[in-house]
Amino acid sequence: MIIVNPNELNHTIKVIPRYEPCNVLNLSIKDSFKGIDTDMTPTYRYSKGKLSITFDYTFSDEGRYQVSLTDTVSNEVVYRGAFISTTQDTQEYKLTEDKFYF
Numbered sequence: 001m002i003i004v005n006p007n008e009l010n011h012t013i014k015v016i017p018r019y020e021p022c023n024v025l026n027l028s029i030k031d032s033f034k035g036i037d038t039d040m041t042p043t044y045r046y047s048k049g050k051l052s053i054t055f056d057y058t059f060s061d062e063g064r065y066q067v068s069l070t071d072t073v074s075n076e077v078v079y080r081g082a083f084i085s086t087t088q089d090t091q092e093y094k095l096t097e098d099k100f101y102f
Helices: none
Strands: 002-004 010-015 025-031 037-040 043-047 050-056 064-071 077-085 094-096 099-101
Touching (some): 002 010
Antiparallel strands (some): 010 050, 025 037, 064 077
16 A cells, blocks of 8 residues: 655655566556546656656545556556555554564
């Protein structure tokens, strides 16, 4: 699950793709609450096994989104996942020797 800030228009996320893409990519974002699909062509950079994707999108606060990144030539799925948009600070949880740290 990837967390995005709804107060920002420009977003850059890093994901581990299924394979290294070499063509133009299509980013499809579906708002899980409203059922609205949006397609766009993001810019991306592949380095050391990670894909850095940059795109513009207006997320709703406390929204949940299904995301699919596909190769426009082969129509193969490069990445599929979910986004949550929130302005809340994220928390880190560690499990060490049967103790939780917040």
